[in-house]
Amino acid sequence: MSTYRQLRQEQEKYIIGPYGTLSASSKGRPVPEPEDEVRTCFQRDVDRVTHSKAFRRLRHKTQVFLRPEGDHYRTRLTHTLEVARIARTIARALALNEDLTEAISLGHDLGHTPFGHAGERALRDLTGSFHHYEQSLRVVDKLEKDGRGLNLCQETRMGILNHTTGQPRDTLEADVVRLADHIAYLNHDLDDAQRAGIVRPEDVPEIIRTRVGTRNSQRINAMVTDAIRSSGQGEITLSPAMSQAYTAFEQFMYDAVYRNPTAKGEESKVKGILAPIMEYFVRHPDKLPPEYQAIAGQEGAQTAVTDYVSGMTDSFAIYTFENLFIPASWSVR
Numbered sequence: 001m002s003t004y005r006q007l008r009q010e011q012e013k014y015i016i017g018p019y020g021t022l023s024a025s026s027k028g029r030p031v032p033e034p035e036d037e038v039r040t041c042f043q044r045d046v047d048r049v050t051h052s053k054a055f056r057r058l059r060h061k062t063q064v065f066l067r068p069e070g071d072h073y074r075t076r077l078t079h080t081l082e083v084a085r086i087a088r089t090i091a092r093a094l095a096l097n098e099d100l101t102e103a104i105s106l107g108h109d110l111g112h113t114p115f116g117h118a119g120e121r122a123l124r125d126l127t128g129s130f131h132h133y134e135q136s137l138r139v140v141d142k143l144e145k146d147g148r149g150l151n152l153c154q155e156t157r158m159g160i161l162n163h164t165t166g167q168p169r170d171t172l173e174a175d176v177v178r179l180a181d182h183i184a185y186l187n188h189d190l191d192d193a194q195r196a197g198i199v200r201p202e203d204v205p206e207i208i209r210t211r212v213g214t215r216n217s218q219r220i221n222a223m224v225t226d227a228i229r230s231s232g233q234g235e236i237t238l239s240p241a242m243s244q245a246y247t248a249f250e251q252f253m254y255d256a257v258y259r260n261p262t263a264k265g266e267e268s269k270v271k272g273i274l275a276p277i278m279e280y281f282v283r284h285p286d287k288l289p290p291e292y293q294a295i296a297g298q299e300g301a302q303t304a305v306t307d308y309v310s311g312m313t314d315s316f317a318i319y320t321f322e323n324l325f326i327p328a329s330w331s332v333r
Contacts, residue, residue: 017094020096021172026155031151042099049107049150061077061114061115063078076116079109079185080108087102088101094231094236097173101176107140113312115273123309126271126274137160140160155170158170172236182246188216189253199256211242212242212245278309280324282305288304292307
């Protein structure tokens with residue numbers, strides 16, 4: 001009698017097209033293990049990422065705006081969920097593997113630092129080399145589950161590693177996540193910037209307003225629809241007209257938002273928080289939590305401290321800084 005997983009694998013042969021990735025054809029996991037009775041290997045990856053500690057911490061990590069006042073600004077978790085939904089829509093329309101697409105999407109930012117890209121730049125300056133996509137792979141390979149890692153499929157791992165870089169991706173599902181990541185962050189960062197009053201609707205270049213749209217949902221729908229219509233024959237792409245609008249969109253966001261003096265003005269404070277924390281724990285690795293002390297013994301204090309600090313949420317980084325460097329108030333009677 002066939003298991004539920006085997007039945008699903010048979011169904012995939014009919015619903016996944018010639019350019020998609022069949023779960024039965026996966027290159028496997030770093031450490032071989034028995035198959036699940038119910039779930040395909042990629043479905044298991046989705047569950048492993050969703051139940052990880054690093055995934056839960058994304059809720060308290062900044063996307064762009066540092067410690068924004070208000071309940072409706074994006075966090076790294078909401079960004080990840082938006083990427084997953086956009087990517088699954090594209091993958092389904094193109095007859096790709098939705099489960100692999102979702103697994104890559106949910107894991108693609110697990111290695112992001114506190115304080116968004118400002119934190120990543122600060123850690124890169126402090127360590128000489130830090131990239132969140134490399135750290136995301138380290139999280140799923142090494143740091144989760146008390147050093148055992150999540151043992152994800154090769155296709156999921158490489159999709160996480162190469163979702164940002166120009167490196168070739170092994171699967172079209174990974175290409176979909178890369179595009180979905182760009183669609184998501186450009187649009188929701190613009191939405192947040194308008195909510196914050198940094199950008200006015202009339203500031204948005206005409207090419208974006210006319211070719212992509214004037215509302216968040218309209219813009220996302222236009223880009224997703226264009227990607228579905230323009231992709232095919234083993235390629236994920238946008239039409240020439242939409243690609244031109246996308247380039248203008250990206251340039252506008254860097255000029256108006258990501259390099260905006262209001263946003264950039266807080267970045268020196270981020271480094272001012274993370275640098276002394278890093279220095280303290282490099283000098284006192286015995287003060288690290290036990291799992292990071294073990295890493296320090298195996299790979300050196302710098303690596304262990306980078307793992308520890310990059311995994312912090314915004315609020316925990318501030319708490320750690322205050323606990324280490326701000327004098328506590330005395331109770332005088």
